[in-house]
Amino acid sequence: MSIEPELKRTLGLTSAIAVIxxxxxxxxIFLKPLDIAKNLPDPIWIHSTWVALxxxxxxxxxxxxxxxxxxPEAGGQYAFLREGWGRFVAFLYxxxxxxxxxxxTLAALAVxxxxxxxxxxxxxxxAASVSIASAMILALALVNHFGARHGAAFQNVSTFAxxxxxxxxxxxxxxxxGGGGGARPAAADVAARAANPDLxxxxxxxxxxxxxxxxxxxxxxxxxxxxxxxxxxxxLGLILGVGILIVVYIAVNAAYLHVxxxxxxxxxxxxxxxxxxAVERIFGTxxxxxxxxxxxxxxxxxxxxxxxxxxxxxxxxxxxxxxFPSLARVHPRWHTPTVAIWVQAVWSVAxxxxxxxxxxxxxxxxxxxxxxxxxxxxxxxVLRRKMPDRxxxxxxxxxxxxxxLFIAVVLFVDAKTxxxxxxxWNALYGLAIIAAxxxxxxxxxxxxxxRVSSSS
Numbered sequence: 001m002s003i004e005p006e007l008k009r010t011l012g013l014t015s016a017i018a019v020i021x022x023x024x025x026x027x028x029i030f031l032k033p034l035d036i037a038k039n040l041p042d043p044i045w046i047h048s049t050w051v052a053l054x055x056x057x058x059x060x061x062x063x064x065x066x067x068x069x070x071x072p073e074a075g076g077q078y079a080f081l082r083e084g085w086g087r088f089v090a091f092l093y094x095x096x097x098x099x100x101x102x103x104x105t106l107a108a109l110a111v112x113x114x115x116x117x118x119x120x121x122x123x124x125x126x127a128a129s130v131s132i133a134s135a136m137i138l139a140l141a142l143v144n145h146f147g148a149r150h151g152a153a154f155q156n157v158s159t160f161a162x163x164x165x166x167x168x169x170x171x172x173x174x175x176x177x178g179g180g181g182g183a184r185p186a187a188a189d190v191a192a193r194a195a196n197p198d199l200x201x202x203x204x205x206x207x208x209x210x211x212x213x214x215x216x217x218x219x220x221x222x223x224x225x226x227x228x229x230x231x232x233x234x235x236l237g238l239i240l241g242v243g244i245l246i247v248v249y250i251a252v253n254a255a256y257l258h259v260x261x262x263x264x265x266x267x268x269x270x271x272x273x274x275x276x277x278a279v280e281r282i283f284g285t286x287x288x289x290x291x292x293x294x295x296x297x298x299x300x301x302x303x304x305x306x307x308x309x310x311x312x313x314x315x316x317x318x319x320x321x322x323x324f325p326s327l328a329r330v331h332p333r334w335h336t337p338t339v340a341i342w343v344q345a346v347w348s349v350a351x352x353x354x355x356x357x358x359x360x361x362x363x364x365x366x367x368x369x370x371x372x373x374x375x376x377x378x379x380x381x382v383l384r385r386k387m388p389d390r391x392x393x394x395x396x397x398x399x400x401x402x403x404x405l406f407i408a409v410v411l412f413v414d415a416k417t418x419x420x421x422x423x424x425w426n427a428l429y430g431l432a433i434i435a436a437x438x439x440x441x442x443x444x445x446x447x448x449x450x451r452v453s454s455s456s
Contacts, residue, residue: 011226013233015156019220019305020241021248022159026302027112028213029166029252030295031271035209038266039202043257049203050253053210054246056409057217059402061242063377065235068221069393070383072230076221077376078313083387084379087322088441093372094317095437100430101372102310103344104365105215107351109303110136116296120289134349136300137307141345144307145338158301165294166252172282173255204416208423211413212362213249215369217242218376219305226312231393255282306348311340322444363423368430370410377403 011019040046067080078097082090110133117132118124124132143154220237227233256274257265259281265274272295279291315337318328327340380396380403396403417427 011233012228013236016220016227016233016237017241017244018156018159019308020217020237021244022156022162022301023219023305023308024214024216024241024245024302025159025162025166025248026109026216026299027295028209028215029249030275030298031112032209032213033253033256033274034265034268034271036206037262037274039205039209041199041202043262046206046253046257046262047250049206050210050249051246053207053214053409054242054249056406057214058239058242058246059398059406060373060377061217061238062397062399063380063403063406064218064221065238065394066380066392066396066399067376067383068234068238069231070387070390072227072234076313077218077372078316080221080376080379081372082320084382085375087320088438089375090320091317091322091441091444092434092437093375094313094322095440096368096372096430096434097310097313098344098347099433099437100368101365102306103348103351106137106303106306106344106348107133108362108365109299109306110134110348110352113296113299113303116292116299119292120296130352133352136303137345137348137352140300140304140307141341144304144311144341145336154304158297158304162294162298162301163248165297166248169279169282170251170255173258173278176259176282200416201420204413204420205423207413208363208366208417211366211370211410214242214245215366216302216305217245218373219310235394307341307345311337311344314340314344322441363417363426364429367414367417367423367427368434370414371430371434374407374410377406 036046036049040049064077064080068076071079071083078090078094081093111129113136114129114132118128217238220234220241227237256278259278260274268274268277275295276291279287283290314323314327315330317323318325318340327337327343329339330337381400383390414427417423
């Protein structure tokens with residue numbers, strides 16, 4: 001009788017931190033500052049909101065650290081939801097992860113990567129953009145096909161490279177002094193804010209943008225079954241990784257605002273104009289190509305965990321009988337869930353072809369993601385009651401307050417998104433896909449029961 005191959009424990013603490021930091025720092029720090037500046041009153045609000053939402057994500061990481069150390073198996077958030085809320089809710093999460101959260105994120109990042117590459121190449125049409133974006137996704141799938149160690153090695157290199165580049169921007173910005181004379185007068189600045197005078201609405205819009213920048217902090221638990229010491233490396237990786245993200249984001253935003261005053265920033269038109277103008281003032285006008293290459297490096301590093309980590313959720317669902325058994329297949333030599341990796345990659349490529357605007361897809365992703373973040377963090381309360389004697393190598397810091405604050409903030413943002421006429425449709429699309437998942441679950445369970453009955 002042959003022994004079925006299993007996932008192999010090859011990842012250490014450095015790789016754990018790199019999955020968090022490298023997987024999160026992608027397009028958000030480059031393409032969201034303009035949206036945030038147009039929705040918040042002044043730099044103090046901007047910095048405070050970045051810190052506050054970073055701390056909120058850290059509170060979520062505390063809860064995920066307890067859950068991940070207690071359930072050190074493949075599947076991550078899927079496993080947390082399954083144990084806390086049952087197979088139906090866990091299925092809905094996997095459904096949305098496949099159709100919206102992970103594949104939508106991969107597609108958006110791939111398009112951003114293609115845009116950066118074409119900027120360096122001097123431009124290109126839609127066909128070139130689709131080809132480059134698809135090639136990026138397939139190349140990452142190939143890297144991760146040949147083992148988590150290869151995917152983690154790529155993650156480590158890209159993470160350190162982008163951190164060094166961002167550190168260079170911050171240090172050079174301090175040395176360069178304040179921004180040029182392009183700042184707009186106060187009257188014009190007030191006019192720019194007139195389109196969004198409601199502070200609460202502005203905070204919600206900025207929060208969606210900032211949550212996109214932090215999107216991916218939850219990825220590490222998907223790799224729990226491949227961590228050498230999950231009881232130590234998973235909570236440490238989560239907490240240290242999110243802590244590093246907060247410091248990096250505050251420093252880079254301070255650098256932007258130091259050389260591009262907020263009044264001038266609000267007068268810019270394209271998302272990429274903020275980092276472009278900042279880099280040109282710091283390093284000279286010839287630095288545009290270098291910025292495009294940095295964005296490409298940052299984006300590909302952020303996309304990699306989507307194929308290094310997330311396919312483990314589909315692997316776990318298939319092991320539970322909630323997806324096709326082939327998705328649980330592990331390569332006998334490379335010890336990776338190769339079918340799950342390639343199915344994820346192919347669907348992401350399909351989404352590249354039909355992807356809408358960057359803003360729409362990020363709002364679409366974040367709305368659905370926040371719902372399941374709240375449910376996963378709430379599972380800490382449920383599992384402490386259901387499994388009081390289960391070993392917990394790490395216990396959520398600040399329990400029960402910190403998980404409650406996380407849940408309250410993310411649900412508030414989602415509720416306000418539904419109220420906003422500009423964002424409501426993206427939220428409703430997310431709800432429609434969740435509803436379709438409920439129908440799919442009933443059909444899948446009935447079909448599986450019928451197959452079992454006919455074979456018995």
